Amino acid sequence: MQLPKSIKIGFHNYEVVFPHDDPQNEYLGDTYAPNNMMRISEYSNNKKLPDSSILQTLIHEILHAIDSKSDLDIFAGDRKEERLNGLAHWLCMVMSANKELMDLFR
Numbered sequence: 001m002q003l004p005k006s007i008k009i010g011f012h013n014y015e016v017v018f019p020h021d022d023p024q025n026e027y028l029g030d031t032y033a034p035n036n037m038m039r040i041s042e043y044s045n046n047k048k049l050p051d052s053s054i055l056q057t058l059i060h061e062i063l064h065a066i067d068s069k070s071d072l073d074i075f076a077g078d079r080k081e082e083r084l085n086g087l088a089h090w091l092c093m094v095m096s097a098n099k100e101l102m103d104l105f106r
């Protein structure tokens with residue numbers, strides 16, 4: 001699977017580092033807002049991740065970037081990661097199930 005090398009989020013171009021597999025890091029992805037960079041893993045526990053997991057991680061990190069750059073603290077409070085994951089999952093489902101909708105943005 002290939003991911004875009006960069007994604008525009010607001011005024012910023014985020015560099016997408018993929019694959020980024022760090023055996024010391026248990027996370028599937030991370031976002032570093034000051035440098036406009038996100039890193040996405042291709043493997044977990046020495047096994048290649050399914051494309052659906054990689055895409056969900058990408059959307060999850062995009063939501064982190066939006067949250068950070070907007071300064072709205074959209075996901076403040078308890079269970080931030082779980083709420084982000086839930087929203088990322090549902091966004092992926094809507095985008096994958098509605099190609100005609102996504103084509104409207106081209």
Ligand SMILES: [Zn+2]
Binds near residue numbers: 060064081084
């Ligand atoms: Zn997260």
